[in-house]
Amino acid sequence: MQFFRQVLESFRFAWQALRSNLLRTTLSLLGVTIGIFAIIAVFTLVDSLERNIRTSLSFIGDKVVYLDKWPWTFGTEYQWWKYFQRPEVNYTEYRFLSERLENAQAVVAMDFKGRVTVKQGNNSMLALIQGTTFDYNKISDVPISEGRYFTQQEIDVARNVAIIGADVVDNLFPGQNPIGKPFKLNGLNFVVIGVQERKGESLLNVGGNPDVKCLIPYGAFAKMFHSLNPSINIAIKGYSDDEGLLELESEIRGLMRTRRGLRPTQDDNFAINRPEAAAKAISGIFSVLTVAGWVIGGFSILIGGFGIANIMFVSVKERTNIIGIQKSLGAKNYFILFQFLFEAVLLSLVGGLAGIVLVYLLSFLQLGSLELQLTADNIALGLGVSSIIGILSGIIPAFSAARLDPVIAIRAK
Known part of the structure; x- marks a missing residue:
């Protein structure tokens, strides 16, 4: 009990010392404030960017690979002249894979057409049109806020039905329930069967922003925009027990090489792309x-730490006489040590808190689609670094104060 009382007394002495020298205290903590602000601001920005981008990438699905002519390559030389000669992936190959793949729970063909005019009455806008097959909601998130998803029959007969985004609703059907209502897409009549939940702005709109998208059956899309046997995108979802999707990838490669008549010595003339490649590249940038x-x-914290250490040596010099009196009255060495150590840590913590407050105020800035969010982990990191800097900066001055001879200290001027 006596020990804790003396520790609290040391803390009180430290607080009084800081309050009695406000200008010196403020100047001393500026380095720590700037350092903590720089570190936590970067961490907050990186976390917010990563969260935003990973949310965008979630729309391309989990446990999904994409079959394409072009590989997704990051950080290496892109041999476009080699990939340019490859044949396009087509709908016939989609049917071939969907009938034969055993390690896939969903195979989806899809294609896109941007800046297509959609109209309803006097209202119109340019929308992104995506044609897709039935299992699209198995490989990608399609959150329906109103209405429903496609039926198998609607996909099979290429019925003119659509699932539209929130911005399309706002522009074509302001203040109305669009379910069951007709609109014109590229001059043809379509009926709204569903509305996707609003996604909002995002740094990456992989696969297009759902808010401005009209999702329609692939057959209806092909009739409007495709010539015979056109290029498409094929997405294939594997099973959760297929670790790394190695079995699925091996099966796709074998079937595609057989389909295209490739000899064993020939390289693949197609690419099996994984979303993890994009996530890995992004993680490298964030690192x-x-x-x-x-x-x-x-560097800022280092300068701040030296500043705090310098101030603590000055404090020890100024209070040498008081230290001698305290020790002559029975104060233990740890009481003197804690007194100065607490002062250094408290000074550093105040600087760290000021830096965190600045980051918090920064999070209110509007940065387009990027929403800055100061997390509890980053706050704890800032306070932890501040405490360590305070201990390292104050430990030597505190030890020097604790080891003073009381008789010599009392005589000091």
């Missing part, structure tokens, strides 16, 4: 940004 934040903030 570089994180290191940059530590470097920038580290």
Whole structure:
């Protein structure tokens, strides 16, 4: 009990010392404030970017691979002249795979057409049109806020029905329930059967922003926009027990090489793309940004730490006489040590809190689709780094104060 009382007394002495030298205290914590602000601001920005991008990438599905003419390549030389000569992936190959793949729970053909005029009465807008087959909602998130998803029959007979985005509803059917109502798409009549939930702005709209999209059966899309045997996108979803989708990828490669008549010595003339490649590339960029934040903030914190250490040595010098009196009255060495150590940690914590508050205020800035969010983990990191800097900066001055001889200290001027 005596120990805790003395620790609290040390804390009180430290607080009084900081309050009695406000200008010096403020100047001392500026370095720590700037350092913590730099580190936590970068961490907050990186976390917010990563969250935004990963949310966007979630729309291309989990446990899904994409069959395409062009590979998704990151960080290496892109040999476009080699890939350009490859044949396009087509609908016939989609039917071939969907009938034969055993390690796939869904095979989907889809294609896109941007800036297509959609109209309803006097209202019109340019929308993104996506044609797709029935299992599209198995490989990608299609949250329906009103109405329903396609039926198998609607897909099979290429019926003119559509699932539209929230912005399409706002522009074509303002203040109305669009379900069951007709509209014109590329001059043809379509009926709304469903409305997707509003996604909002995003840094990456992989597969297109659902808010401005009209999702229609692939057959209806092909009749409007395709010539015979056109290029398409094929998405294939594997089973959860297929670790790394190795069995699925091997089966796709075998079937496609057989279909295209490739000899064993010939390279693949198609690409099996994985969303994880994009996520991995993005993680690498974020790692570089994180290191940059530590470097920038580290220099500021280093300067702030030296500033705090310098101020603590000055404080020890100024209060040498008081230290001698305290020790002559029975104060233990740890009481003196805690007194100065608490002062250094408290000074650093105040600087760290100021930096965190600045980051919090920064999170209110409007940065387009990017929403900055200061997380509890980053707050804890900032306070933790501040505490460590305070301990490292104050430990030597505190030890020097605790080891003073009381007789010599009392005589100091």
